[in-house]
Amino acid sequence: MPKVRHVSPPSFPMTYRLPDDYPNVTEIHMSVHTGTHLDSPFHFINDGPGMDALPLERMYGPGVVWHLPDVEAYKVVEPEDLMACTPELQPGDILLLDTGWWDKCGGTPEYEKFPCLSQASAEWLVEMRCKLVGIDNGTPEMAKDMRPEGWKWPVHHTLFSRGVLVGEFVRNMKALAGQRVEVLFLALNLAGADGAPARVISRPIN
Template sequence: MRITRVVDLSVTVGPGTVVYPGDPEPRLTPHSTIERDGFNLLSVAMGSQTGTHVDAPFHFDEDTPRIDELPLERFFGPAVVVDATGLGERGRITWDQHIEPVAALLRPGTIVLLRTDWSAHYGTPAYFEHPYLDADAARRILASGVRTICIDAINLDETPDDEHPGEGFPVHHLIAEAGGVIGENFRNLGAIDWPDPVVSCFPIALESADGAPVRAVALQVEVEAAN
């Protein structure tokens, strides 16, 4: 087996990182410096849902696994990219229009990547007006055995505001009840232009946490013939 290409699917974490409204903003400050201490060391403070991250079921259900209790298989495996590009603000990703064309590829162990290209709005107010996954589509994805669903937006559900109250985060609840994982703030999904990608999105093993940042990547893997 040989990895022939790696695509970074992650945003960087720093002062400009976009956070969900009300979440802690990341603070990265020098704790030690070479000039003063002989080495560099950074003090890092951030929320568990900072940057490109994954949610454990515990994020929305007290009686379900925390991030450090989930099987690592949830964060690595073959991926299916769902083309949900072309949706406007607060567009709904549905089964019939977006998921059904790739439904035959969905099975246990598959990581679903919802490509909306909304990451192009990262850092602007429009980023919070993103497309989101329809609850019925989420149910049908979970029925296929999939337990990891990721999106290139800040929220898999609609992000509520004063004009849009949202629907109560139904997709988060459905995935939590199934013991699944949500990935958010992914990017570069359009750069996955080869069949059968493999995705890695292992989280920091934060103890008893609701989620954790990840360095998500897509891998092009070539299986070499045996001699």
């Protein structure tokens, strides 16, 4: 299960186990930013809403799946890269963005050179009235070793300040690339949380 590198690895110890105990019971020990998950605005905005304050309609609806071909290490995805994708993003859509970087998850050296959205791309998504953007790596932000001094997580702040949610470590998008889809982010309703694990379900819109 992938995670961002500054949090503890997940573990799932069994506190009870058959046949000595009844029934089998497993505990979950992990950051809410582990595996496929949805960030709430509270992740970066102290007075922003937590997971339980997000309306359900923010987490589902029509959208598009875009694949960015031949993405190189540290690629900065600019608005022109997004505008070249099809089908067009419509107001209120969810965007699922497949950079191909999911295949490098799991602690590979290549993973830490992941691509990112530029602040201009975040602003473009706001202008297009995208309501949620999901990406296949652990953050839409610049990779850590490329961040300049004084860097302040501009993509998250731009999106969250305008009501756009962020999903991370979204996987298995290739089969739907280039299609309009229905998307559901089935995130746990954790009270006051800055994020939550999510199961993402999508299907083509015929």
